[in-house]
Amino acid sequence: MALIHDLVSEQAARTPRAVAVSHEGAVLTYEELDTHAESLAARLRSAGVGGGSVVAVVLGRSLPLITTLLAVLKAGGAYLYLDPTEPADLRRRIVADSAARFTVVSRETADAVPEIGQVLYADDESADRYAPEPADETPITADTPMYVCYTSGSTGEPKGVVVPHRAVFRLIDQPGWIDVWPEDVFLQLTRVGFDVSTFEIWTPLVRGNRLALAGSGHADFAELIATVQNEGVTVLWLTTGLFHKIVDHHLDGLGGIRHLLAGGDVLSPMHVRRLMETYPHLVFTNGYGPTENTVFSTCWTSRTPPSGSRVPIGRSVEGTTTMVLDEALRPVKPGEVGELWVGGAGVAIGYLRRPVATAERFVADVDPARPGARMYRTGDLVVTDDTGDLNFLGRADRQLKIRGYRVEPSTVEMELLTHPKVQRAVVRAHTDGAGDARLVATVAVGELPADEAKTLGNELRDYLHKTLPAHLVPWGIFPVADIPLNRNGKVDRSALPAARMPRNVWNDYVKPATDLQRKxxxxxxxxxxxxxxxxxxxxxxxxxxxxxxAELLAALESQFKVAMSARTLFLNPTIEALAEELSRRLDSSAAEAGQGLRR
Structure with missing residues (x-):
């Protein structure tokens, strides 16, 4: 079983002048990628990296980011990606939990790094700040940690999942669920801290394809489609929510895609059918898998649209075993609901520095034919259909999927309880007007003055924004005197406040003054x-x-017959500003129509 960085180096030796990575007009050939990574790897080894050392990487999406990830692997380390745009307190907590002693930054992201002793600059060797340590001579093997990915668990506390080289090798070596062509171009779209990036980045670099990096910043769907078309992307992964919106509003931009993958939540069969009927040449994959089993555990790959009420999650990928078990760990019959357990080479080493949590979720394989093997308990309920494919039914516990991220509500509840005014908290999911799941919270605060209770929801959202990533901050927080309970002493969710809520901003209310503003x-x-x-x-x-x-802009276009990009909304985020921009465009369109009549 080969190491991932060795496979990339071997590819560089075969096709040194082929483009490995492209981003906004800049490119790296395979030779340049391998050479730059080897140079940085030498500096990392001099700093003491080796033997699976955790190296925090704090860089935006860029060519140096890909070089750095490869360099960490060459040095024998495991990369831990920290998004420089997320809350500083979140980065500090992750660094503290991981005990990372090394970090790679750029001049732009240096200030976003929590205090770590050994700091290296991806773009400037002279700026490095580290005291050389004895090199770790531990050999790099298939079981050496390759990366650490933080995810919420059943305890409500984020945990670092440690993934070894063997798990990634099993994912991309000879996958039967995707046929990679030599001319394929893969798009790297997801956040590198999201485990799907493992597939996006290393599959093309090991296979000799081109890896195209999407732009960073706000997700403008039109710009995403433009990137897909300009880069000639042929293999594309989209989270479920993004997939639904692209099909709804930009289906005509997917003509160049040969293989589209989606997942992260329950897919709409209607959207998959619409995509595949529009592009009969396209291959579609519904990919399922927890971070703890390295991206994909099962896949449903098809050239034929799904015919049933669900999109199957398919069957085990290469190097993976699956078992559907009841509460007594006995296999259930096809057609019966059970909990999915996964095993094989993709199973992670465990949770970083959390042996008890690791022992709870990573257990000995119950199949006597696999002595010494381990399994991971997914907590997902599935059923095997008549064809032998698995169908995902939901969580056995309370975990949710928000914008493609796995979310444990207790993570948010625990954070809310640290606020002095909050006595109890309940967090649940609500599907908004765009069909996207979002979090809402109800908090028990006792008897507060009316004015204080009115502004507390905004106060709590600001409070959470300081410590949690955006997808974990509830859209609405409803203060109540007490949380209603049912006869069994459990939360009566049917009695919680409805999700439609009043304004949740600090500024004074200004009433619409014109017909356009009112509309x-x-x-x-x-x-x-x-x-x-x-x-x-x-x-x-x-x-x-x-x-x-995207939903709002589609409604505006339908109502006023004027096309507007997401950038227009980002630049005009109030009704007052948007009404002025819309009025200007309507007047311009009317003037052009008048000139056409005069001609």
Whole structure:
């Protein structure tokens, strides 16, 4: 079983002048990628990296990011990606939990790094700050950690999943669920801290394909499609929510895609059918798998649209075993619901520095034919259909999927309970007007003065933004005197406040003054599920996000027959500003129509 960085180096020796990575007009050949990575790897080894050392990588999506990830592997380390745009306190907590002693940064991201002793610069060797340590001579093997990916677990605390080289090799060596062509171009779109990036990055670099990097920043769907077309992307992964929106609003931009993969949550069969009927040449994969079993455990790959009410998650990928068990760990019959357990070479080493949590979820394989092997308990309920494919039914526990991220509500509940005014908290999912799941929270605060209770929801959202990534901050927080319980002493969820909520911004309410402003306020209210939106309220401060933005822009185009990009909304995020921009465009369109008549 080969090491991932060795496979990339071997590919560089075969095709040194082929383009390995492209990003916004800049490129790296395979020879340049391997040479630059080897240079940085030497510096990392001099700093003491080796034997699976955790190296925090704090870089934006760029060519140096890919070089750095490869360099960490060459040095014998395991990369831990920290997004420089996420809250600083979150990065500090992850670094503290991981006990990382090394980090790679750029001049732009140096200030985003928590205090780590050994700091190396991806773009400037002279700026390195480290005291050389004795090199770790531990040999790099298939079981050496390759990366650490933090994910929420059943305890509510993020845990670092340690993934070895063997697990990634099993994913990309000879996958039967995807046929990689020499001319394929893969798009790297997901956050590198999201485990699907493992597939996006290392599959093309090991196979000699081109890896195209998407732009960073706000998710503008039109720009994403432009990148797909300009880069000639042929293999594309989309999270479920993004997939649904692209099919709804930019289906015509997917003509160049040969193989589209989606997953992370329950897929809509209608959207998959629409895609595949529009592009009969296209191969589609529904990929399923927990981070703890390295990206994909099962895949459903087909040239034929799904005919049933669900999109199957398919069957085990190479190097993976699956078992559907009841509560007594006995196999269930086809057609019966059970919990999915996965095993094989893809199973992670465990949770970083958490032996108890590792022992709870990573257990001995119950199949006597696999002595010494381990399994991971996914917590997902599945059923095997008549064809032998698995169908995902939902979580056995309370974990949710928000924007493609696995979320344990207790993570947010525990953070809310650290606020002095919160006595109890319940976090649940709500499907918004765009069909996208988002979090809402109900907090028990006792008897608070009316004015204080009215503003507490905003206060708590600001409080959470300081410590949690954006997808974990509830869209709405509802303060109540007490949480209602049922006869069994459990939370009575049916008695919790409805999700439609009042304005959740600090600025004063300014009433719409024109017919256009009133119409926009009505459209915004429907999209955001918020009453009485003022013309100076910011769309994103109200809880809007990229998926809702796409829905809103589609409604505006349908109502006013004027096309507007997501960038227009980002630049004009209030009704007042958007009404002015829309009015200008309507006047311009009318003037052009008048000139056409005169001609």
């Amino acid at each position: 926009l306020a009505e459209i915004w209210s429907d999209a955001l599920e918020i009453e009485s939106i003022g013309i100076t309220d910011d769309f994103f401060a109200l809880g809007g996000h990229s998926l809702l933005a």
